[in-house]
Amino acid sequence: MNTSTSFATTITTSTDGTNDPALRSWVASAAREAGDFPIQNLPYGRFRRRGSGEPWRIGVAIGDDVLDLRAALPAVSWPAPVAAAMAPLADGDLNAFMALGRPVWRATRAALSAALAVGSTAQASLAPCLVSQAEAEMTLPCRVGDYTDFYIGIHHATAVGKLFRPDNPLLPNYKWVPIGYHGRASSLGVGGDIRRPAGQLKAAGDEPPVFGPCKRLDYELELGALIGTANEQGRPVTIQAAEDALFGLTVLNDWSARDIQTWEYQPLGPFLSKSFATSISPWVVTMEALAPFRRPFVRPDGDPAPLPYLDSPFNRAAGALDVTLEVWLETAAMRAAGAPAVRLSQSNALDAAYWTWAQLVAHHTSNGCNLQPGDLLGSGTLSGPGAGQAASMLELSVGGKQPLLLPGGEQRTFLADGDRVTMRAYCQAVGTARIGLGEVSGTVQAAAAG
Numbered sequence: 103m104n105t106s107t108s109f110a111t112t113i114t115t116s117t118d119g120t121n122d123p124a125l126r127s128w129v130a131s132a133a134r135e136a137g138d139f140p141i142q143n144l145p146y147g148r149f150r151r152r153g154s155g156e157p158w159r160i161g162v163a164i165g166d167d168v169l170d171l172r173a174a175l176p177a178v179s180w181p182a183p184v185a186a187a188m189a190p191l192a193d194g195d196l197n198a199f200m201a202l203g204r205p206v207w208r209a210t211r212a213a214l215s216a217a218l219a220v221g222s223t224a225q226a227s228l229a230p231c232l233v234s235q236a237e238a239e240m241t242l243p244c245r246v247g248d249y250t251d252f253y254i255g256i257h258h259a260t261a262v263g264k265l266f267r268p269d270n271p272l273l274p275n276y277k278w279v280p281i282g283y284h285g286r287a288s289s290l291g292v293g294g295d296i297r298r299p300a301g302q303l304k305a306a307g308d309e310p311p312v313f314g315p316c317k318r319l320d321y322e323l324e325l326g327a328l329i330g331t332a333n334e335q336g337r338p339v340t341i342q343a344a345e346d347a348l349f350g351l352t353v354l355n356d357w358s359a360r361d362i363q364t365w366e367y368q369p370l371g372p373f374l375s376k377s378f379a380t381s382i383s384p385w386v387v388t389m390e391a392l393a394p395f396r397r398p399f400v401r402p403d404g405d406p407a408p409l410p411y412l413d414s415p416f417n418r419a420a421g422a423l424d425v426t427l428e429v430w431l432e433t434a435a436m437r438a439a440g441a442p443a444v445r446l447s448q449s450n451a452l453d454a455a456y457w458t459w460a461q462l463v464a465h466h467t468s469n470g471c472n473l474q475p476g477d478l479l480g481s482g483t484l485s486g487p488g489a490g491q492a493a494s495m496l497e498l499s500v501g502g503k504q505p506l507l508l509p510g511g512e513q514r515t516f517l518a519d520g521d522r523v524t525m526r527a528y529c530q531a532v533g534t535a536r537i538g539l540g541e542v543s544g545t546v547q548a549a550a551a552g
């Protein structure tokens with residue numbers, strides 16, 4: 103880990119005592135091998151006890167449990183600034199906490215880490231504030247005012263480009279401009295039932311188009327970044343400052359109707375093929391927890407260097423992140439037979455991403471566009487270059503031409519009703535605690551009648 107202080111912005115990515123792999127929690131399940139939520143993680147989510155109808159509140163995942171911050175705030179004598187920062191969390195308002203900025207986030211994380219560590223005097227007071235994750239109902243972690251989806255997975259962009267333009271898969275702007283479009287925030291959720299959309303479809307040879315249920319329903323495995331602090335309209339965020347605007351990451355499934363997309367996308371890009379549903383994992387893993395997994399941002403030899411507004415020494419040294427990403431599929435038949443889900447792909451953001459999060463923030467605001475606390479940026483589909491690393495069915499089935507053979511004899515080119523898609527992400531490296539981003543699952547429901 104690079105902890106040099108020679109960069110203007112080091113606060114995000116420098117590790118501290120909260121990242122120490124030797125740290126242990128008095129919550130025994132936090133030490134479970136390959137668990138997502140050790141004491142070094144401490145992600146935030148919005149929850150309530152399932153079926154209780156009680157107000158939503160922010161909790162911190164620890165092992166198999168959630169620390170209920172609504173209960174924890176009055177249970178312990180927190181340092182005054184931390185207690186003030188935790189007040190909106192107790193009220194279920196993560197956005198207000200996100201707006202407070204990195205020094206407050208770090209102080210709160212340090213206090214939570216100390217309180218949950220072995221030997222803490224807060225143990226007896228906080229133990230009753232734990233709720234089993236199995237009993238927690240989760241919702242979106244924050245209000246997402248705006249959602250932007252980028253396209254930074256260069257292997258995905260190349261593979262999809264080849265389906266349409268075999269000789270010229272990447273358009274000339276790709277290596278210069280972080281490509282993106284404005285998505286739809288109202289249809290964001292944390293998974294569950296996903297209704298198959300209907301729309302205009304026009305298969306080759308169809309004349310005219312028809313309206314009906316999507317026949318080529320797909321997923322896209324992405325990471326989502328949640329913005330912490332806002333910028334004023336007309337005031338771009340420099341790449342040096344961009345790191346401090348980022349609050350944390352989630353796993354993101356950009357559900358995609360390929361047949362609707364094919365017919366509608368020119369000339370203005372995706373519209374109804376994407377806006378029916380987007381799912382994110384309910385736990386936001388903070389940039390502080392991800393600090394041990396920072397890696398240099400490098401470009402292949404011969405590729406253009408980013409323009410100066412997308413370049414900084416810090417970004418080159420530690421702008422990228424080592425995150426492993428997986429997609430799992432369980433069909434209705436597999437579920438009925440009690441068969442386990444099958445892994446469709448495994449990829450890594452380090453291989454897949456052509457731009458860093460700081461570059462996306464700097465680019466997004468470079469025209470003066472203002473970002474707000476809770477805004478969501480999707481990375482784009484994070485496919486790797488190899489077999490078994492394709493993070494959408496469009497790629498796995500080569501545009502629907504090569505069906506996937508599933509255990510049990512089923513085949514898929516795109517998703518069928520009853521299919522359950524689960525995406526997971528985690529970080530692991532020698533000498534660090536494993537940090538999981540949790541998972542997001544969605545089950546495809548039949549299109550609405552009529």
Ligand code: CA
Pocket residue numbers: 251252322324356480482483
């Ligand atoms: Ca996408």
